Amino acid sequence: MARVLIVYDTRYGSTKTVARWIAEGAASKGHVDVVIRNVAEADPRGFDFIVIGSPIYEEHPLPSVVNFLTANRDQLNDKDVALFVVCVDYGAMPKEDLVHRYVADLQARVEGRVRAIEVFGGYLDVDKLSDTDRKLIEDFVKLMGVPITQVNKLDEQSARKFGAHVAHFLEQP
Secondary structure, three states, rough: EEEEEEEEEOOOOOHHHHHHHHHHHOOOOEEEEEEEEEEEOOOOOOOOOEEEEEEEEEOEEOHHHHHHHHHHHHHOOOOOEEEEOOOOOOOOOOHHHHHHHHHHHHHHHHOOOOEEEEEEEOEOHHHHOOOOHHHHHHHHHHHHHHOOOOEEEEEHHHHHHHEEEEEEEEOOO
16 A cells, blocks of 8 residues: 655644545545644654645745655655645635745755645634734735735645545556
8 A cells, every 4th residue: 555644734724624534535535644744843754645735924925844855755755745825815826826936945855756736725714813923914914005814725625635636646557
């Protein structure tokens, strides 16, 4: 049975939720063993396919995810890899632009075969923001002249479909 590792980090939980849905989508194919790990606990050795995800924070993937890719470059260079990001500005611009803007930095750090890339919408619960993040967002929306609001662009079906897509790669010799 092929083994898939899903590595993620999260600030407020949306990337963890998406990672879980991806895992469920991959496991639904029945021929893969899927393990989910936070980036701080992940070790890519012993897995056939690695899925790596990050939220977008201040226009960039989290440093912890970038550091994981750098620290595990040797273990990843002979693996099949999929990358995903979760961002609240999903839908504000074409998907290709989001991929270029947010995933290109991650992709440049992976020497293995990047078999799939995806951008997912996230959520923003303004009541759960840290004081620092609240201030950043309040300053931004003030500049934009719009009110700060809750945002929920999570899409379970898309994440599960991406997981099934990843599992499909493991069916091929």
